[in-house]
Amino acid sequence: MNEIVTSILLIGGALLMLVAAIGAVRMPDLPTRMHATTKAGALGGGLMVLAVATYFLEGSVTARALAVVVFIILTAPVAAHIIGRAGYFVGVPLWEGTIRDDLKDRYDPDSHILHSRDRTPPNS
Amino acid sequence: MIAFLWNLLLALAWVALTGDFSGSNFVVGYVIGYLVLYMAAWQMRLGNSYTRKVPRIIGFVLFFIYDLVKANLRVAYDVVTPTHQMRPGVVAIPLTVDRDAEITVLANLISVTPGTLSLDVSSDRKVLYIHAMYIDSEQELEDSIKALERRVMDILR
Numbered sequence: 620m621n622e623i624v625t626s627i628l629l630i631g632g633a634l635l636m637l638v639a640a641i642g643a644v645r646m647p648d649l650p651t652r653m654h655a656t657t658k659a660g661a662l663g664g665g666l667m668v669l670a671v672a673t674y675f676l677e678g679s680v681t682a683r684a685l686a687v688v689v690f691i692i693l694t695a696p697v698a699a700h701i702i703g704r705a706g707y708f709v710g711v712p713l714w715e716g717t718i719r720d721d722l723k724d725r726y727d728p729d730s731h732i733l734h735s736r737d738r739t740p741p742n743s
Numbered sequence: 744m745i746a747f748l749w750n751l752l753l754a755l756a757w758v759a760l761t762g763d764f765s766g767s768n769f770v771v772g773y774v775i776g777y778l779v780l781y782m783a784a785w786q787m788r789l790g791n792s793y794t795r796k797v798p799r800i801i802g803f804v805l806f807f808i809y810d811l812v813k814a815n816l817r818v819a820y821d822v823v824t825p826t827h828q829m830r831p832g833v834v835a836i837p838l839t840v841d842r843d844a845e846i847t848v849l850a851n852l853i854s855v856t857p858g859t860l861s862l863d864v865s866s867d868r869k870v871l872y873i874h875a876m877y878i879d880s881e882q883e884l885e886d887s888i889k890a891l892e893r894r895v896m897d898i899l900r
Contacts, residue, residue, distance in 0.1 A: 650860060654857060699860055703874060
């Protein structure tokens, strides 16, 4: 029973990491690549660690596994946010299928202040 | 916060009295301590927010795991199939929460959910810019972010 749960968790984690790797290659631009890699990668890693916890079923191993999961969930989104923001700053072009860009022209290029609405009306 | 410390103290008392110093026994003591605090707050008609928050936090975690798995499957489907069904874009979401901690938690939760990635907060903290992969309807996307925001406010306020 325990082995079945462990193998399901391991295979699920491996599949998610595979999807993350394929996504990093196949997605068309930087933000969508971040989508594919960070979430699937983080969840896949979390499942692997949980598999370790269910295999050993010991208090100390489970506590460490839970700590690892918490730190993955805490750090992955921060890294994704910083990379995505930096990519936007240096002007990495978005995919041509992007249907909307509210962030365009709202950064002050000198002070890096981000405005909450358009600074100049678009028709002027 | 003080109620949470009381709950930990009750759990420690349970562990000491039963003489079983294991993690699972501590969890049992925590649950019993929570029930004691709940009954005390109910008996004395205290507006104790701690006892009401614990079920909300548990509900939130379950809801979030469900959301996480569902959205992961959607992104995985788009990665594996040869055509791109996605309609990505950067959307400005007006914020109701205004404290730093709440914005941080909300932005992190948005980033953890597949299909949405928070890019930046405007300098006056009124708008959160997110990159979304599936903008089928902007209203729907904004509603889902707002629902998440309400849950964050439920827990942190």
